[in-house]
Amino acid sequence: MGCGDEGSGALAAPEVDAVDSPTNADPLTLEGSALAGATVEVRGGADAVASAVVDDTGRFAVDVALRADARQTLLISQRAGGEESPATELDVVHDGTAPEAPEVDPPATPTRRDALMLAGAAEAGATIEVRGGADEVATGGVDAEGRFELAVRLRTELAMLTQNELEVVAVDAAGNASAAAMVTVVHNPNLPLEAPTLDETPAATRERTLTLRGDTEPGAEVLVDGGAEATEGRADETGRFLVEVTLRPNTAHTLRVIARHPETGVASPAAMRSVVHDDIAPEPPNVDPLASPTGAESALAAGASEPGAAIEVSGGEADALGTADEAGAFRVLVPLVADRVNTLAFVARDAAGNASEPTVVEVEQDGSLPTPVEVEPVPSPTATNPITLRGRTEADATLQVSGGATPVEVVADGEGRFTAEVTLEANARSELRVARVGSEVETVIVVVHDDLAPDAPVVDPVASPTGSRDVTLTGSAEPGARVNVSGGEAAAAGDVGESGRWVVPVRIAEDAETTLTLVASDRAGNASAPLELAIAHSSSVPAAPSVDDPAPAPTNVAAHVVSGSVAEARAGLSVEVRGGAETAMAEVSAETGAFSVDVALAANTENVLEVVVLEGALESAPAFVSIVHDDIAPDAPDAGAISVGSPGGLGCLLRGSVNVTGGAGAVEAQGRVRIENVTAETGRTASADGEGSFSGSVPACDGDLLSLTVMDAAGNASEATEIAVGD
Incomplete structure (x- = not known):
């Protein structure tokens, strides 16, 4: 029997019902159970004592004045027949201070969407209440950092503007409500659809299918151009969508994603997303010779690989990781297992996740040797x-x-x-x-x-005059160099790839002639002679189309896909591509402005493709795509122009590095030379310069058989030349 009923002995402390804390109530009404007819007394509030008599059912309610904006410990006891019970303790925080009015981030207005995400800042832990929209009240919480975001449905009317006067209030845990922040959002169903918002996607992938996810207007159709084929999907009732896009193999893509109203056919501007499909593994990294045996606890490995590739090293005391810089150079500190031969495997992994074959290097760690x-x-x-x-x-x-x-x-x-x-x-x-x-x-x-300074860069044809102020320059220069362009609205630069091709976007002056200066600088800091290029802009000239890849790598494939977009999508546009084996044409998507044209290439020559937009008899300024077709394999490396150095190391037990050097004309200029040690089943890659010279190394010992091949920029491989070490 509780609460001090007759026959229970000593008078027990009252039982107090739970109360909210913090609270803005003042007085605070405490309720609970005690001995019928007893007097409940409360101490610890603003008054010395607050009291009430327990009714016949054993229930009580007592109003307690609280000390404002303070924490208080209330002691609740009951008194009967001259006896006072022990006290029940209750901690209560009074908070009568309202939060500051919320700060609301400016919403998009006017909008054609019937809901929006309202975001802003308010007192941490408060609740946000929004009135004035389609719902009587929309609520959301404020996080520990004082930020909030909640969905608010808007009042709408068919084909009419509707002004939503939203009242945004913050209510703290004690129930205090802030002054209202007023936000006006106009719903306008006659506005065009907004471009879809796309989730993050990888910049490069080896998968042939890319999953595009994002948000748009609920129920809208979603169309995607720029992949291997056009594809579409539909947003759900929340506006989320998912579209599977098939990619063209080993190609850079510019995907254009639009939303279209299913009933009116009204389309949004395009959201753009660039992605490269790449399922070609990098060449094995070239690793500079490492001292062996060594007394060092770790080896600092340096070398060259595909620019931007991750360099993964296994076989030491622990795995090690490095990254090749924009020129392909890397350094990795590899911890070694003490007093044993460490068989280190170096693997290059590109941005798409493709892994090279390993380059294997043996390093003997000998703790008895000096550092x-x-x-x-x-x-x-x-x-x-x-x-x-x-x-x-x-x-x-x-x-x-x-x-x-x-x-x-x-x-x-x-x-x-x-x-x-x-x-x-x-x-x-x-x-x-x-x-x-x-x-x-x-x-x-x-x-x-x-x-030796590089030659001045060579520039592909450029339309002049042009209706576009944003011009993409392409051309060729020494591989690994950097092309710097001055004279435009801002300085610009681009790196020259292994194939010797470069791309630099520049912005020129409006309705004037701009003289650009181009200089190629190699990795050693040598600068070429300058090349000047004049380009005139005219607002009266129709803008040239934009092509996705104006400077593709050389290819041994007989056809090439030219893709891109026009500045303004509409019906009746087509694209014509001249300069290949024959003229090619394709329609422009009236909805996305995208186009894709299969172009047959003239064999074994440079194809300078001129891409124009046609609308009836009107023709735009051209955009240019320069691509070399080459399906002729290089000659086998010239053994007479190649020298093989003396092997170091401990003979065939622990092969040392052997230098393999080719003089001018040893291989095709700018080719990739693969040096395979057939006996040891290991190999390295070297790059030839513009004269066909190269220098590389490979672990070898006397009697090992080396096999050398060269691959040109188009992917054609030569026959092998075999050379024995020690001959």
């Missing part, structure tokens, strides 16, 4: 000659540097620091080896010297 000489990284390639090597070793040690034009010997200072001036072989790859005199432990540094 190698530490050499600070040096720029490579470089136009500087001689270069300065700096680093640290044992105090007062004498160091030898070999592998340059002449050997160098220096002495470290009392703190072990050293500086060595090393003359490199001019315009060649130098494999510098740094060691203490009398020590077999080497540090290997690979440096390429290059003080």
